Amino acid sequence: MKKAPLYSRSRRPGPGPAVPAVPAVAATSAEPAAPAAPAAPGRRQRALQAWRRHERRLWWLGLLLVLALAWAWRAGPSGKPALTIEQIDHLMRKSIAEKPxxxxxxxxxxxxxxxxxxxxxxxxxxxxxxxxxKAAREGTETPARPEAGQRKEAARAKEPEMKERGVGTGVVIIDNGTILTNLHVVLGAEQVKVTFMDGLEAEARLVSVMPEHDLAVLQSRKIPDDLAAATMRGTADLRPGDRVMAVGFPFGVGPSASEGVVSGLKREFRSPEGDRLLTNLIQFDAAANPGNSGGPLVTMEGEVVGIVTAILNPTKQRVFVGIGFAVPIENAAAGAGMPPF
Incomplete structure (x- = not known):
């Protein structure tokens, strides 16, 4: 019995020679039955044949699909291409140039x-x-009896006027009007006045003193409605080279600010008269002059780490030559009754 031919799975058969059509002849019972026609290829075989016919096109379509997905992922949800590092750097430089x-x-x-x-x-x-x-008060002179107007003028002349004897700086450490300053700023003063940044001027009373640190605590009798206390920071992590700023009223001019660095820690300073020794001081090189005394020494975060108290100058001129000293805020706050840092 003749077997039906099988299709090759390794190679697609080429087209065969044309076969002329043969007229159909009615089968008779005397003739033998014709052989069965070859079986049609299955679904899997048809798919394999189609893949082989379009293999090159399908590879190109797959590659294009991968590229399209990659571009969509880079563009993000907005559909716009993501910025490159160079573009971001350019935009940042442009923004800083336009608005420093x-x-x-x-x-x-x-x-x-x-x-x-x-x-x-x-x-x-x-x-x-x-x-x-003066002579009348001391009893060394008997003045002539003055007229009424002269008597009033003489009464006013008997009492000397209150004169400004020293200008310094202070910093509010509690928003109830508690102020830190240097003791030598208010020492010997019969009256102390403070002026806040909003222009309010008020009398202040002396609450306590710390001679060993040249510090004094004042309490203002009046305060602004929106008075804010400074933020204080401990000096445990303060190091030479850290940037600091001195804020105050040098020679009464201000408020003024000068920037520098911490030059050293745990320094000592003896007053020119030699009767006062201050220890455990912060040395700094931000410009400070008379009038800066009692002002804050501030970090670049705006936090107070010390109270400016002295400048070192080997000459008799009271001007800054590059060495200033501040009392650490821990000592100042302790003297004001605040808890240690």
């Missing part, structure tokens, strides 16, 4: 300045009293 960022010192100044006050000590100036009034 504030410096760290400027931000620190803005943070601490609402808590800075001008401190002025007043005392009676005996030298301004007229000579005849």
């Amino acid at each position: 960022l504030d410096s760290a010192a400027a931000r620190a100044y803005e943070k601490v300045i609402p808590s800075v006050v001008r401190v002025v000590g007043y005392a009676k100036d005996e030298d301004d009293t007229p000579d005849h009034a």
